[in-house]
Amino acid sequence: MTDLKLPALSPNTKITQDFSTTQIEVLYSRPSIRGRKIFGDVVPYGKIWRTGANAVTRIKTSEDLEIAGHEVKAGEYALYTIPGEHSWEVILNTGIGNWGTGGYSHEGDVARFNVTPQQAAHPYKVFTIDITDITFNTCSIELMWENVKIVIPVHAHNEAHINENVDRVFNDDKAPYYQIATYYLEKNQHTDRAKAAIDKALALQPTAFYMWHTKAKIEKLLGSKYEAIAAANRSTTLAAGTPYEEAYKRQNELLIADLDS
Amino acid sequence: MKHFFLSVLFIVSAIVVNAQSQLKLPPLSPNAKISQDFSTSSIDISYSRPSMRGRKIFGDIIPYGKPWRTGANAPTKIKIGEEMEIGGQKVKAGEYTLYTVPGRSEWEVILTTGNGALPADGYPRDLDVARFNIKPSYFEGDCQTFTMLITDITFTSCKLEIVWERTKVVIPIVARNAEHIEENIDKTLNHPAQLPYFQAASYYFESDRKLDLANTYVDKAIEQDPKAFYIWYLKARIEKKLGNNEEAVAAAKKSMELAKGTPNEGEYMHNNGKLIEEINRTKQRRQVND
Numbered sequence: 250m251t252d253l254k255l256p257a258l259s260p261n262t263k264i265t266q267d268f269s270t271t272q273i274e275v276l277y278s279r280p281s282i283r284g285r286k287i288f289g290d291v292v293p294y295g296k297i298w299r300t301g302a303n304a305v306t307r308i309k310t311s312e313d314l315e316i317a318g319h320e321v322k323a324g325e326y327a328l329y330t331i332p333g334e335h336s337w338e339v340i341l342n343t344g345i346g347n348w349g350t351g352g353y354s355h356e357g358d359v360a361r362f363n364v365t366p367q368q369a370a371h372p373y374k375v376f377t378i379d380i381t382d383i384t385f386n387t388c389s390i391e392l393m394w395e396n397v398k399i400v401i402p403v404h405a406h407n408e409a410h411i412n413e414n415v416d417r418v419f420n421d422d423k424a425p426y427y428q429i430a431t432y433y434l435e436k437n438q439h440t441d442r443a444k445a446a447i448d449k450a451l452a453l454q455p456t457a458f459y460m461w462h463t464k465a466k467i468e469k470l471l472g473s474k475y476e477a478i479a480a481a482n483r484s485t486t487l488a489a490g491t492p493y494e495e496a497y498k499r500q501n502e503l504l505i506a507d508l509d510s
Numbered sequence: 511m512k513h514f515f516l517s518v519l520f521i522v523s524a525i526v527v528n529a530q531s532q533l534k535l536p537p538l539s540p541n542a543k544i545s546q547d548f549s550t551s552s553i554d555i556s557y558s559r560p561s562m563r564g565r566k567i568f569g570d571i572i573p574y575g576k577p578w579r580t581g582a583n584a585p586t587k588i589k590i591g592e593e594m595e596i597g598g599q600k601v602k603a604g605e606y607t608l609y610t611v612p613g614r615s616e617w618e619v620i621l622t623t624g625n626g627a628l629p630a631d632g633y634p635r636d637l638d639v640a641r642f643n644i645k646p647s648y649f650e651g652d653c654q655t656f657t658m659l660i661t662d663i664t665f666t667s668c669k670l671e672i673v674w675e676r677t678k679v680v681i682p683i684v685a686r687n688a689e690h691i692e693e694n695i696d697k698t699l700n701h702p703a704q705l706p707y708f709q710a711a712s713y714y715f716e717s718d719r720k721l722d723l724a725n726t727y728v729d730k731a732i733e734q735d736p737k738a739f740y741i742w743y744l745k746a747r748i749e750k751k752l753g754n755n756e757e758a759v760a761a762a763k764k765s766m767e768l769a770k771g772t773p774n775e776g777e778y779m780h781n782n783g784k785l786i787e788e789i790n791r792t793k794q795r796r797q798v799n800d
Contacts, residue, residue, distance in 0.1 A: 254550040254691075254694070255550065255691060255695075256548075256549045256550055256665035256666065256685075256691070257547060260546065260547035260548060260663060261546075261547045262544065262545065262546045262547070262660075263543075263544070263545040264542065264543070264544055264545075265542065265543040265544075265545075266540065266541075266542045266543075267537060267540035267541045267542065268536075268540055269536040270534040270535070270536055279663060281663060281664070370649075370650040370651050371650070373661070374661070374662050375661055375662060375663045377659065377661060379657065379659060380542075381653070381654070381655050381657060382561075382654045382655055383540060383559060383561060383654075383655045384561065385536040385538075386536060388655075405536075407536075411534075411535060411536075414533050414534070415533065417533075418533050424533065425533060425535070428533075428535050429533075429535070431538065432535045432536070435538060435563070
């Protein structure tokens with residue numbers, strides 16, 4: 250009823266992370282060490298933990314994901330853990346409205362797996378959840394507190410689905426050809442398709458210096474040395490007079506030097 | 511400044527959903543948002559996260575001595591809910607763009623009100639709200655994906671860590687609000703206005719007694735907490751019971767307006783809407799009878 254605002258002991262955090270073609274949201278409260286011993290004491294071993302403070306930590310995904318080898322459907326889940334000295338159990342559960350460990354029910358489990366705790370590179374005073382090592386279809390959810398780090402591998406199994414979608418739109422004039430080219434170039438897969446896509450993109454925007462640089466990279470990957478050099482030079486020429494002149498000149502030169510060696 | 515390699519590429523590849531073809535592709539530098547409660551307000555960070563992908567980062571992809579958007583794609587934004595001291599400099603509540611100028615032995619950190627577009631001829635200092643230098647520290651183990659992290663949170667201080675490759679830059683943040691908090695505690699504990707008027711009003715209303723007193727008390731409760739949608743709903747019900755239809759409708763509308771965006775929005779829209787509808791119905795009936 251009053252509007253007295255006081256700093257929280259374990260302030261709330263919300264992380265919203267785009268990942269692959271989905272979005273992961275983490276909602277949690279962050280307790281601090283404050284001179285205490287945490288694991289094996291404040292947070293006892295072998296007992297279920299809300300993996301944070303106050304309300305149970307929640308993780309939400311907008312698409313199906315594989316989390317530590319377990320298929321997890323799109324949805325929001327409570328993240329429980331059972332810390333241990335040598336092994337942690339990680340539990341994703343449907344009881345998202347729970348406060349602390351009250352209300353936890355085994356029947357709500359959607360995934361349960363063990364993770365070997367690692368030594369954190371430095372001590373974490375405040376309990377921290379981080380989504381890191383993000384690639385096109387993998388990332389890690391890290392839990393860190395005191396000297397402990399728990400790494401949960403996440404995998405988006407959407408490559409086949411993306412390929413199908415690219416097939417579906419490829420002959421559509423409005424397909425995002427440049428993005429398709431970049432995607433396959435960076436994945437180092439379907440490089441012929443990357444080349445077809447960048448050529449279509451360039452047909453639509455023949456003066457885009459950054460597209461010519463991408464073409465140079467694709468041609469290089471395909472072993473077409475002369476095409477790569479021509480595209481790199483074209484990129485440098487077209488970038489002249491833009492704020493990106495210097496940067497593209499250098500990158501194109503590096504690419505050509507790499508081809509010559 | 512001229513050295514923004516990949517910036518155009520990043521911008522374009524960030525557009526992962528093409529409206530025409532509905533093709534969703536994984537972004538190279540996905541967006542992230544952090545909303546962190548801190549002290550008596552909050553810090554919001556929104557940024558894009560490029561990855562190393564086998565490249566050398568600092569001194570190469572991100573050259574030393576040139577301003578960097580401190581991320582990828584759109585410039586990194588930091589929003590603070592109240593005045594804070596960032597890197598030793600006072601910064602007012604608001605949203606700012608974060609720039610850094612990475613260096614081998616020193617980084618320059620810039621907070622600016624600029625919208626982030628860097629002009630080719632250099633960085634406009636007149637929009638700065640803070641500018642300070644920080645010595646980078648060594649980060650053990652390659653940090654593959656560019657990361658911003660708020661850490662070491664106490665009641666009045668925290669740190670903003672910027673980590674990529676083997677470099678970590680730690681920006682100290684202090685909320686100079688201890689005095690303000692103490693004032694508020696004092697005011698709250700010693701202010702006679704904090705009497706339980708809402709409960710008293712609710713009691714008389716629910717027991718259908720002393721409705722005039724209920725109305726006096728609900729007004730005092732509103733004075734204490736003018737934004738509490740649930741108090742305005744009680745006021746609407748009391749006024750209705752007293753036959754003050756206009757006042758009842760006004761209070762109900764106020765309650766609906768204030769409930770917007772809260773978890774109780776649906777419930778209060780429904781209840782207040784019903785109350786207004788009932789009043790309108792009685793009015794119509796009266797008109798028919800007249």
